[in-house]
Amino acid sequence: MDQGRLLEGQAAAQRQAGRGDGVRRARRVKDGAPSAEGTARLLDADGLRAARRLLARKYTWQFWLTDVPAMVVRLGKRPHVGIAISF
Secondary structure (H helix, E strand, C coil), X not given: CCHHHHHHHHHHHHHHHCCCXXXXXXXXXXXXXXXXXXXXXXXXXXXXXXXXXXXXXXXXXHHHHHHXXXXXXXXXXXXXXXXXXXX
16 A cells, blocks of 8 residues: 555544544644643843843853854854743
């Protein structure tokens, strides 16, 4: 049986079982996986600078080991977006 027929058969089986519209999609999160409620916000330039300073202080050489080569690849540009997530 070729791959196209196999996927077609699986979609038909899902439709028949009443699970969705029969379109085969990859699951990103397993059923029953733990979840948490929280909020996220985009940081402005000052907030991003403060977050990077905190990360550099906490992770010291590990932060610099990843940040400096990334900065070289980006031709000196720093990331423009930061996201603060609170749980």
